[in-house]
Each structure stands twice: as C-alpha cells, then as structure tokens.
Amino acid sequence: MEREKIISVKNLTKEFGHFTAVKGISFDVYKGEIFGFLGANGAGKTTAMKMLIGISNPTSGEANVAGFDVHSQADMVKKSIGYMSQKFSMYDDLTIKENITFFGGIYGLSRIEIKQKIAQLIEELELQEVANNLVGSLPLGWKQKLSFSVALLHEPKIVFLDEPTGGVDPITRRQFWEMIYTQAYKGTTIFVTTHYMDEAEYCDRVSIMVDGSIEALDTPKNLKEQFKVDSMNDVFLKLARNIE
Amino acid sequence: MSIAVNNISKSYKKLKAVDSITFKVNDGELFGLIGPDGAGKTTIFRILTTLLVANEGSAEVAGYDVVKQLKEIRNSVGYMPGKFSLYQDLTVEENLHFFATIFGTTIEENYDLIKDIYIQIEPFKDRRAGALSGGMKQKLALCCALIHAPKVLFLDEPTTGVDPVSRKEFWIMLKRLQQKGITILVSTPYMDEASLCDRIALIQKGKILKIDTPQNIINNYEKVIYDVQAKNTHGLIHDLKNYPNQYSVYAFGEFVHYIDKNATFNPNDLQTYLKNKNHTDIIIKPATITIEDVFMDL
Numbered sequence: 001m002e003r004e005k006i007i008s009v010k011n012l013t014k015e016f017g018h019f020t021a022v023k024g025i026s027f028d029v030y031k032g033e034i035f036g037f038l039g040a041n042g043a044g045k046t047t048a049m050k051m052l053i054g055i056s057n058p059t060s061g062e063a064n065v066a067g068f069d070v071h072s073q074a075d076m077v078k079k080s081i082g083y084m085s086q087k088f089s090m091y092d093d094l095t096i097k098e099n100i101t102f103f104g105g106i107y108g109l110s111r112i113e114i115k116q117k118i119a120q121l122i123e124e125l126e127l128q129e130v131a132n133n134l135v136g137s138l139p140l141g142w143k144q145k146l147s148f149s150v151a152l153l154h155e156p157k158i159v160f161l162d163e164p165t166g167g168v169d170p171i172t173r174r175q176f177w178e179m180i181y182t183q184a185y186k187g188t189t190i191f192v193t194t195h196y197m198d199e200a201e202y203c204d205r206v207s208i209m210v211d212g213s214i215e216a217l218d219t220p221k222n223l224k225e226q227f228k229v230d231s232m233n234d235v236f237l238k239l240a241r242n243i244e
Numbered sequence: 245m246s247i248a249v250n251n252i253s254k255s256y257k258k259l260k261a262v263d264s265i266t267f268k269v270n271d272g273e274l275f276g277l278i279g280p281d282g283a284g285k286t287t288i289f290r291i292l293t294t295l296l297v298a299n300e301g302s303a304e305v306a307g308y309d310v311v312k313q314l315k316e317i318r319n320s321v322g323y324m325p326g327k328f329s330l331y332q333d334l335t336v337e338e339n340l341h342f343f344a345t346i347f348g349t350t351i352e353e354n355y356d357l358i359k360d361i362y363i364q365i366e367p368f369k370d371r372r373a374g375a376l377s378g379g380m381k382q383k384l385a386l387c388c389a390l391i392h393a394p395k396v397l398f399l400d401e402p403t404t405g406v407d408p409v410s411r412k413e414f415w416i417m418l419k420r421l422q423q424k425g426i427t428i429l430v431s432t433p434y435m436d437e438a439s440l441c442d443r444i445a446l447i448q449k450g451k452i453l454k455i456d457t458p459q460n461i462i463n464n465y466e467k468v469i470y471d472v473q474a475k476n477t478h479g480l481i482h483d484l485k486n487y488p489n490q491y492s493v494y495a496f497g498e499f500v501h502y503i504d505k506n507a508t509f510n511p512n513d514l515q516t517y518l519k520n521k522n523h524t525d526i527i528i529k530p531a532t533i534t535i536e537d538v539f540m541d542l
Binding site for chain 1: 279280281282283377378379401404405406407408409410411412433434435436448477478481494495496497498536539540
C-alpha cells in the first residue's frame with residue numbers, strides 16, 4: 001500500500017548571514033504518523049519548524065506541507081495546520097471559553113461550530129467547573145492539554161507540537177501522549193519535538209538533527225539497533241555528543 | 245547543617261504554594277527537589293534566598309536565619325533562578341565582572357572555582373549574553389552564581405528545556421562543584437536526574453511526599469511493575485486499562501508499565517488476554533523501577 005505523504009522536504013536550507021542554521025535537510029512524513037523531530041539546543045530544529053509552518057522563508061530548497069508549498073502558499077499552509085508550543089499556547093487573561101472562541105474565530109469557524117466545540121472540549125477535558133476561569137489560573141498540564149485541543153479546533157491535517165510537555169508532571173505528560181495517540185489514530189499527522197527521550201520512543205519515526213543536518217531518521221527500534229544501544233537517550237547521546 | 249527548613253508555609257491569595265514543609269540539607273550534600281511545574285519548588289528557593297518571606301515557619305541557610313540575617317545569607321549563597329536573569333545587553337565578560345564587583349570580589353580571586361565552566365564560554369566572552377545559545381547562557385549563569393565562592397548553591401530548574409547532552413554535561417559540572425565542598429540544592433522536573441542526587445525530596449502541590457536517597461526510595465517501593473510491549477502501543481494501553489485487575493497503566497519509553505491489584509497476578513493470564521485482543525509480538529517481563537514510577541504512585 002502506497003502511503004500518503006503529508007510533508008515532503010527537499011534540500012531545505014536557511015542561512016542567517018554567514019551562518020547556515022539548516023543545511024539542506026530532506027525527509028518525508030506520512031499521513032497519520034507521529035514524527036519525532038529531535039536535536040540538541042541550537043541544532044536548527046526551531047528554524048526548520050518555522051519554515052514548515054510558513055512563518056520563515058527558506059533560503060533554498062523546497063517543502064510541501066499538506067499539499068501546499070511553504071514558500072509560495074504559506075497562507076494555505078497556515079490554514080491546514082495546527083500549532084502549539086510550550087512558550088505560547090493561549091491567552092492567560094482570557095477564560096477557557098474566551099480562548100476557544102477567539103481561536104475558533106481565527107480559524108474561521110462559524111458561531112454555531114464554536115459553540116459546539118466549546119461544549120465538546122469542556123466535556124472531553126472535564127473542565128466544567130473551570131470553564132469561566134482565566135487560563136492563567138490553570139495548572140500547566142491542563143493548559144497544555146487544552147492548548148492541544150485548541151490547535152485541533154479547525155481539524156487540521158497536521159499538528160506541530162514544539163516541546164508540548166516541558167515541565168509537565170509525569171502523569172499528565174502520559175495523558176497528553178494518549179491524546180496524541182488518539183488523534184494520530186484518527187488520521188491526524190503529529191510533528192513533535194521533545195527533550196524527554198522516553199517520549200521519543202512513543203513516536204513512529206524519529207529524526208535527529210545535529211548542527212543543522214539530519215544525522216539519523218528511522219523508527220526508534222531501528223535506531224537503537226543501528227547504534228547498538230538500549231534506549232533513545234543513548235542514541236541521542238551518541239549522535240549529539242560534543243556539539244555545542 | 246547547610247540548610248534547615250522548619251514548617252515553612254507560603255500562600256498567594258487562596259493558593260497554598262508551600263504547605264508546612266520541613267527538610268534539612270547536610271554540608272556538602274547534593275540535594276534535589278523533584279516535582280512538576282506548580283509543585284512549589286520556586287517558592288521554596290525564593291524563601292531560602294531571602295527574596296520572599298514565608299507566612300509561617302522558619303529556615304536557616306549556612307547558619308543564618310532567612311529573615312533576620314538576610315544580608316549574611318546573600319553573601320553566602322549563589323542563586324541561579326529558573327528564568328535567565330543576567331543582563332542580556334552586557335557581554336559574557338561584563339556580566340561576570342559585574343557580579344564579581346557586586347560581591348566585592350574579582351574574577352581572578354575565585355577563578356579556580358569557575359575555570360572548568362568558564363573556559364567553555366570564554367571564546368564568546370565579547371558576545372552579548374542575549375545572543376548566546378541556551379546551553380551557553382546556562383553556563384554563564386552558573387559562573388555568575390559562583391563568582392563569590394558561595395557556601396550554598398541554589399539552582400532552580402537549571403536544565404529545563406535543555407537537551408539531553410547538555411543536561412548530562414551540566415550534572416558532571418555539579419558533581420565537580422560538590423567535590424569542592426559546595427552544598428547544592430537543585431530542582432528539576434526531570435525524574436531521571438533524581439538518581440544523580442545524594443538525597444531527594446519528592447514534592448507535589450506544595451507538600452513533600454518523601455525524602456530519602458534515590459536508591460532507598462526505589463528499594464522501598466512495594467508493588468511489582470511489569471514491562472509490557474506489543475506491536476500496537478496505542479491499542480495496548482487501551483486494552484490494558486480494561487484488564488479487570490489493573491491498578492495502573494502508563495507508557496514508559498518502549499514499554500508500558502503495568503501494575504496489577506492482585507499479588508497473585510499471573511503474567512500468562514495477561515498474555516492470553518492480550519492474544520485474544522489480537523495483539524502480536526507480546527512481551528511481558530518484570531520492569532526496573534524508577535523514581536518516576538514511585539512519584540506517579542504517590
């Protein structure tokens with residue numbers, strides 16, 4: 001069976017002056033896949049991700065995301081994807097309902113759709129008692145789960161998650177990954193970065209960036225065999241050691 | 245005793261951030277506060293570094309009272325806050341010089357203490373701190389916290405958001421500082437770093453749940469945990485959760501950690517159950533218990 005490519009990257013490069021942050025990376029991501037995008041701090045992950053979500057123009061190379069070219073069709077890319085990061089997720093001084101309404105509006109949902117989504121999310125995430133509380137008052141783990149749901153409001157084909165679980169407690173972290181699994185099972189493609197190496201094991205395939213290049217890309221099982229180690233943590237340490 | 249905390253509580257409006265916490269850190273010890281975001285770790289750090297006054301309780305650091313002798317404490321401790329707090333528009337060298345001057349010392353006087361760390365960022369000494377990479381910022385912040393040769397070092401989540409390689413290097417640096425006689429109180433949300441501390445306090449929602457050596461905490465855990473694996477992890481978690489006697493089911497790297505309610509649990513029964521649910525490549529074996537397992541069961 002031919003799998004459908006949802007992200008296709010060819011020789012993607014980004015230069016800042018004399019510094020090449022992303023050095024001609026190429027890879028494909030398939031529909032419904034959980035794709036782990038790993039690398040040390042400063043390896044070029046964020047720069048690469050910014051190009052894929054259409055907010056930074058590549059210096060050279062191509063990337064097609066959800067059927068659109070990231071350079072010439074950046075607006076269409078943005079409409080087809082969801083995005084959440086650890087740093088920015090939602091507005092702290094709006095309530096949960098207001099945040100959902102706001103982001104629903106941004107993504108072009110109708111009033112009726114927004115109403116339905118609010119009811120659905122609040123029930124699914126069991127937020128009945130805090131629906132009118134400010135998002136800023138929620139524990140980080142709840143915030144991140146809500147933020148993930150908000151990134152899915154417009155039913156995007158792909159969702160980009162930039163360190164979604166940083167600092168989150170161990171149980172909520174796992175609940176978060178169960179949400180990811182459920183979503184991938186429904187056919188949404190998940191593109192995720194993390195510094196938790198146990199989470200790398202939950203991905204279907206993992207790429208590891210070192211110094212602007214993708215140095216390894218395979219299933220966690222194959223990577224461990226390739227580097228003859230027992231854990232993804234050891235794979236990472238072997239590849240990225242001595243790189244600042 | 246380098247740090248003695250006695251029934252400290254601190255509330256912000258309705259929220260009890262720290263709830264009657266008591267613990268001691270011995271001279272030269274590397275002590276870890278292990279807990280997630282919102283556990284109260286930063287509040288404890290701020291109280292111990294005299295930046296915040298507790299509502300109740302008392303605490304001593306390096307023999308000084310945190311309320312009555314705050315000036316002495318400020319001279320005796322180094323503090324690296326979780327948020328990068330150096331001057332972004334001063335260079336690496338200017339920041340270091342600034343902190344040395346504030347504490348009435350010079351870079352040369354205590355250079356031995358920071359040398360191992362500083363030489364790694366010295367090639368960038370004329371770069372503005374704001375333009376450094378995450379790993380380099382962290383090293384500079386550590387140098388600035390050490391420049392006055394403190395007796396006690398407070399590190400609030402120094403490795404959050406830092407990649408596994410840099411995290412590993414950072415802990416090697418901490419061990420070296422400990423060998424130089426510095427007492428270290430460090431907090432982290434990464435459970436794997438707990439095993440690198442002499443003793444740890446597991447903390448959640450403002451309360452300390454356990455204090456001991458990492459090894460004792462693991463040894464005293466009474467339940468048996470099984471590693472379970474099958475080809476379809478998502479389906480496996482779902483089916484394990486529906487197994488009649490399940491106590492807990494959590495993804496743990498390449499395996500799922502399964503705990504049964506019954507002491508008489510037989511792995512063969514589970515194997516049969518999973519086979520009937522059409523799972524393939526099933527593995528069930530006793531798991532190695534980690535701090536994270538213990539934490540999740542508290």
